[in-house]
């Protein structure tokens with residue numbers, strides 16, 4: 060459930076009419092609801108309350124806005140980060156360094172050094188060469204790097220190919236059959252405190268079965284590693300739970316997820332860690348956009364909105380569905396395509412969809428835009444970098460300024476040798 064609802068025939072974010080935000084901030088703009096973010100953070104935590112003191116690290120790539128991170132920090136979440144830039148954001152939001160997990164296949168030595176300097180809680184290593192490098196960086200600093208080895212369990216998550224991460228052919232983690240040998244070699248390195256394993260099989264998962272299959276394999280691996288004499292104290296079960304994008308969508312609830320994990324991990328005797336991303340912000344954000352015009356076309360008219368694939372990339376990247384609604388619906392419906400102004404056919408949000416009837420100048424929203432939305436925005440076609448707004452009850456604030464093309468142009472230079 061979220062707090063973007065109709066009141067007296069117009070859409071509000073909590074107690075603020077979206078029209079007011081459009082008037083004061085302009086469009087397109089992402090609008091987040093604080094109450095929804097907090098609600099989702101608590102629902103996830105409550106779902107895992109059947110477990111013993113789980114460590115919760117918000118996968119901040121889903122929504123790294125500083126104000127959003129502040130809310131997550133206040134809710135007691137740490138961060139799962141995948142770059143030095145994300146690590147700095149988590150620290151800037153006041154998340155304790157010990158609650159930060161560093162994931163990703165391409166950590167550089169500089170990023171490792173910075174993480175060790177800051178005493179972050181854990182590195183999730185994705186390959187043997189990376190582990191060797193991390194140990195050597197830590198050793199040079201006179202430190203031991205707290206780490207887990209990310210396992211690729213070769214499980215099909217049943218989600219879109221571009222967000223599947225746990226199949227053998229994906230770039231993530233080490234193959235589960237090679238894991239015991241690699242673990243053994245890395246655990247013996249000076250500078251390395253290899254204390255467990257990690258797994259994350261994909262995103263927007265609609266079923267618990269692939270997760271359960273992966274976790275059962277991880278449980279067997281933990282037992283193998285222990286019988287080989289390793290001290291396994293931490294297991295990171297990643298993120299990946301999907302979210303509904305339209306009415307009637309059925310997704311596993313955090314409570315069902317928690318119950319499954321409690322059952323599978325009953326005898327593990329480890330600190331469990333989680334990296335939820337999408338689940339928390341996705342339905343806590345909408346993309347507010349204005350209809351530029353309705354372009355007649357052969358099959359269905361095109362509703363051309365002032366948001367485009369550079370603002371919300373998910374439909375063009377993964378064929379994602381975003382529910383579309385008029386801010387002031389007139390009660391009529393129309394069948395239309397929805398597209399942005401960018402000069403790419405991929406800049407299309409929907410084809411032949413029944414939507415609220417709209418015309419030029421009307422305000423509209425794309426729902427479920429709070430995760431992997433603004434964070435993927437670009438300035439393609441020399442468009443502005445989209446603004447972000449946070450609503451809290453009857454007040455709102457800009458939490459990321461719109462960056463105009465002039466500002467971006469000002470960072471470019473023509474070398475002398477082109478002008479003389």
Ligand SMILES: *Cc1c(COP(=O)(O)O)cnc(C)c1O
Pocket residue numbers: 118120121139141162163259261262263297298299300334335336337338
């Ligand atoms: C992206 C990512 C997550 C979060 O995935 P969601 O589907 O957004 O929950 C968690 N862990 C790792 C390692 C990731 O790369």
